[in-house]
Amino acid sequence: MRVGVFICWCGSNIKTMVDVEKVAKEAEKMPRVVYSQDVQYLCSEVGQADISKAIDQHKLDRIVIGACSPRMHESTFQQLLESKGLNPYYVEIANIREQCSWVHTDKDKATVKATELVKKAVAKSYHAIPLTSDLLKVNKKALVIGGGIAGIQAALDIADAGYPVDLVEQKPSIGGRMAQFDKTFPTLDCSACILTPKMVEAATHENITLYTYSEVENVAGYVGNFKVKIKQKAKSVKQDICNGCGDCMAKCPKKVANEFDEGNSKRKAIYTLFPQAVPNKPVIDRDSCIYYQTGKCGLCEKICPTNAIDYNQEDEIVENEYGAIIAATGFDIKDPQDLSEYYYGNHPDVITSLELERLLNASGPTSGKVIRPSNGKTPEKIVFVQCVGSRDRNKGNAYCSKVCCLYTAKHTLLLNEKFPETESYVFNIDVRTGGKGYEEFYERARHKGAKYLRGQVSKIEPLGDADNKLLVRGYDSSIGEQVEIEADLVVLATSIEPKVGASKIAGLLGLSSDSDGFFSEAHPKLKPVETQAQGIYLAGVCQGPKDIPEAVSQASGASAKAIILFNKGEVKSVPTTAMVNEEVCSGCMQCKPVCPYEAISREYVTERVAGKEVKRPVASINRALCQGCGACAGLCRSGAMDLGGFTSKQIMAEVDTL
Amino acid sequence: MRFPTKTASIKEQEELADIIQKNVKDCYQCLKCSAGCPLTEHMDYYPHQVMLLAKMDLYKKVFDSKTLWVCASCLACSSRCPRDLEPAKVMEGLRAMIIRKRGEGNVEVVNPKGVPRQALISSMRKLRR
Ligand code: SF4
Ligand code: SF4
Ligand code: SF4
Ligand code: SF4
Numbered sequence: 001m002r003v004g005v006f007i008c009w010c011g012s013n014i015k016t017m018v019d020v021e022k023v024a025k026e027a028e029k030m031p032r033v034v035y036s037q038d039v040q041y042l043c044s045e046v047g048q049a050d051i052s053k054a055i056d057q058h059k060l061d062r063i064v065i066g067a068c069s070p071r072m073h074e075s076t077f078q079q080l081l082e083s084k085g086l087n088p089y090y091v092e093i094a095n096i097r098e099q100c101s102w103v104h105t106d107k108d109k110a111t112v113k114a115t116e117l118v119k120k121a122v123a124k125s126y127h128a129i130p131l132t133s134d135l136l137k138v139n140k141k142a143l144v145i146g147g148g149i150a151g152i153q154a155a156l157d158i159a160d161a162g163y164p165v166d167l168v169e170q171k172p173s174i175g176g177r178m179a180q181f182d183k184t185f186p187t188l189d190c191s192a193c194i195l196t197p198k199m200v201e202a203a204t205h206e207n208i209t210l211y212t213y214s215e216v217e218n219v220a221g222y223v224g225n226f227k228v229k230i231k232q233k234a235k236s237v238k239q240d241i242c243n244g245c246g247d248c249m250a251k252c253p254k255k256v257a258n259e260f261d262e263g264n265s266k267r268k269a270i271y272t273l274f275p276q277a278v279p280n281k282p283v284i285d286r287d288s289c290i291y292y293q294t295g296k297c298g299l300c301e302k303i304c305p306t307n308a309i310d311y312n313q314e315d316e317i318v319e320n321e322y323g324a325i326i327a328a329t330g331f332d333i334k335d336p337q338d339l340s341e342y343y344y345g346n347h348p349d350v351i352t353s354l355e356l357e358r359l360l361n362a363s364g365p366t367s368g369k370v371i372r373p374s375n376g377k378t379p380e381k382i383v384f385v386q387c388v389g390s391r392d393r394n395k396g397n398a399y400c401s402k403v404c405c406l407y408t409a410k411h412t413l414l415l416n417e418k419f420p421e422t423e424s425y426v427f428n429i430d431v432r433t434g435g436k437g438y439e440e441f442y443e444r445a446r447h448k449g450a451k452y453l454r455g456q457v458s459k460i461e462p463l464g465d466a467d468n469k470l471l472v473r474g475y476d477s478s479i480g481e482q483v484e485i486e487a488d489l490v491v492l493a494t495s496i497e498p499k500v501g502a503s504k505i506a507g508l509l510g511l512s513s514d515s516d517g518f519f520s521e522a523h524p525k526l527k528p529v530e531t532q533a534q535g536i537y538l539a540g541v542c543q544g545p546k547d548i549p550e551a552v553s554q555a556s557g558a559s560a561k562a563i564i565l566f567n568k569g570e571v572k573s574v575p576t577t578a579m580v581n582e583e584v585c586s587g588c589m590q591c592k593p594v595c596p597y598e599a600i601s602r603e604y605v606t607e608r609v610a611g612k613e614v615k616r617p618v619a620s621i622n623r624a625l626c627q628g629c630g631a632c633a634g635l636c637r638s639g640a641m642d643l644g645g646f647t648s649k650q651i652m653a654e655v656d657t658l
Numbered sequence: 659m660r661f662p663t664k665t666a667s668i669k670e671q672e673e674l675a676d677i678i679q680k681n682v683k684d685c686y687q688c689l690k691c692s693a694g695c696p697l698t699e700h701m702d703y704y705p706h707q708v709m710l711l712a713k714m715d716l717y718k719k720v721f722d723s724k725t726l727w728v729c730a731s732c733l734a735c736s737s738r739c740p741r742d743l744e745p746a747k748v749m750e751g752l753r754a755m756i757i758r759k760r761g762e763g764n765v766e767v768v769n770p771k772g773v774p775r776q777a778l779i780s781s782m783r784k785l786r787r
Binding site: 381423425431443446447449451452454476478479480481482483484485486 | 659660661662681683684685686687689706710714
């Protein structure tokens with residue numbers, strides 16, 4: 001065995017706190033080390049060439065690297081070894097940057113520690129075993145969860161690339177939040193006008209199957225081979241027969257609050273979500289329907305000219321296999337009710353921005369007229385409050401919701417356009433306008449007269465006058481005075497939150513979420529659409545607040561990742577899987593329940609004991625399922641379970657040298 | 659201060675805009691003008707506050723303030739304003755409006771030593787004397 005050691009300066013990252021020359025010198029003295037060198041940048045082409053040369057000249061067969069975290073460059077070095085005809089798992093990395101130079105301030109001590117870390121890596125390398133991955137076939141079909149703009153875009157991209165896609169949406173129509181908006185910033189084009197064609201395209205695309213009014217129930221399997229159960233809720237309307245005439249909706253006697261209009265209008269118990277809904281066929285909301293509650297009514301069945309109503313329809317479970325999954329579950333907005341200073345819920349004229357969005361929308365509850373909900377009159381003085389529940393560690397969400405600054409500017413502009421008499425006051429902490437054309441848009445809003453006041457609002461209360469106006473109290477730090485505004489309407493820019501139920505989806509998909517509940521990407525900079533779960537990608541606000549262009553770009557990014565996977569047609573399995581030493585395994589199967597990937601099963605080996613053939617149970621690993629987490633290896637009392645790349649022998653060797 | 663409050667008529671707003679040839683609404687309150695002004699110590703409203711009050715059509719507060727007469731037209735603010743609003747020009751405009759109002763430009767110099775030269779000169783210029 002001939003070990004080569006390479007110590008990286010990492011520019012000044014390691015060099016300033018670790019005497020790298022000294023570490024390289026010390027390494028030379030370690031047993032079986034035949035070559036040692038320090039290099040300014042090991043990950044660079046020059047550094048790689050140095051290693052390559054040393055392998056040839058000194059016939060090295062084990063490489064030990066002292067550098068940054070293996071998370072950064074392990075694969076770089078593994079590829080190098082492979083190209084030199086060595087097994088990629090013959091490289092061992094001592095992390096002397098994150099674990100050493102970055103965290104210490106005493107150069108002498110840090111140098112000693114770095115030497116020790118290298119020593120233990122050298123010891124580990126003696127016991128390295130060659131590991132290989134298997135090639136797994138990929139099922140070339142994708143599942144997209146969430147039918148908002150992100151989900152629609154992702155599905156369209158994959159479908160256009162020629163692969164089949166299933167698009168699952170909870171609501172009876174796709175379209176998501178974007179369908180609720182009136183205009184979009186900074187171009188002020190009509191949201192529905194740009195969204196509807198995409199919705200129709202998704203619905204009619206030969207490669208896309210829509211599952212509306214549906215939820216993902218169970219996900220099993222692994223990259224390339226996911227098995228997913230989708231629950232299609234009973235729509236109570238035979239979708240193939242219904243012609244979408246809408247007679248049933250017109251006649252249905254039961255009215256309930258319309259969630260699409262944020263509760264500010266009524267819909268029937270049999271309904272489509274909005275006029276341009278896709279598919280444009282109604283469903284019965286059984287929780288509201290009189291027939292389901294009392295057994296009476298049945299009016300829609302009588303009315304329907306095509307006999308499409310079917311009260312006995314049942315929920316259906318569909319089981320499908322997919323190669324890749326894209327999560328695009330979207331967002332909800334925070335109910336500002338618990339921020340009591342804003343008086344939301346106590347006065348009809350305090351509304352959320354999404355409610356205003358619906359008021360402005362021609363298909364909204366007022367057909368596009370902005371009114372004071374209290375008296376139906378056009379408001380003249382409108383106060384906007386930004387960061388309602390955003391950037392609020394106390395009662396809200398600590399993060400910035402990102403889009404409210406711009407949509408508030410948009411609202412002031414739209415109001416100014418429709419009703420030039422209105423005066424808009426915007427209370428803000430600061431205005432954030434990162435994005436192409438956004439600063440100019442904000443400028444336009446100021447130009448048109450929106451009055452920006454710097455400071456948060458501390459109280460909103462009824463003025464008690466004949467008009468029942470609201471008094472908004474704040475402080476403008478620029479004038480340096482308390483200010484009060486007699487407002488007709490107050491609009492709260494409410495915080496964006498992950499969709500209710502996102503944590504359940506995260507659980508099903510095995511995704512991790514950040515402390516706010518948004519799904520975590522694999523790497524915040526370099527893998528923003530991937531997740532830690534291979535083959536599962538993210539699109540849209542489920543990952544964090546985003547505007548429409550960002551959500552759409554991310555969706556295209558996520559679909560590109562899925563397409564890459566499909567084009568390749570196969571994936572490499574994780575090589576660092578668990579391994580059972582059948583001779584030692586007692587077959588107790590204690591490891592089986594701890595495996596989060598259900599990769600362990602019981603098998604039998606036949607052996608001759610005292611001249612007789614006996615069958616004995618042992619644990620067996622499905623290498624395609626095992627993700628190398630090591631839970632089983634840590635648990636096994638017989639020491640029969642080992643993890644490739646981290647065998648007990650390797651770890652003991654590390655411990656022993658210290 | 660309670661809103662809606664407005665102390666400038668449309669005519670006055672137009673008059674200011676006409677003199678300064680700028681749109682005060684462009685100001686985004688970065689406070690750079692006040693940051694560099696050498697005379698803030700003697701002002702009741704700082705330059706950015708004058709800008710904000712002008713922006714909110716609250717001219718009266720500015721007309722009544724000391725600031726307009728303390729400003730030395732050093733142009734520190736104008737040279738730095740990232741919105742190129744030239745606050746000094748705005749001050750000048752507001753001063754001119756006051757001066758114009760006092761009967762046909764007969765400026766009554768109450769305390770000759772207390773009035774900045776710039777104000778006197780500008781009044782003469784504005785009133786074409
Ligand atoms: S986008 Fe603007 S209003 Fe919304 S949270 Fe961020 S800073 Fe506040
Ligand atoms: S290493 Fe982890 S995934 Fe693999 S079998 Fe053991 S517990 Fe399961
Ligand atoms: S420097 Fe210009 S933009 Fe900034 S506060 Fe002053 S006038 Fe406004
Ligand atoms: S011009 Fe006037 S306001 Fe501007 S910096 Fe000079 S003194 Fe201050």
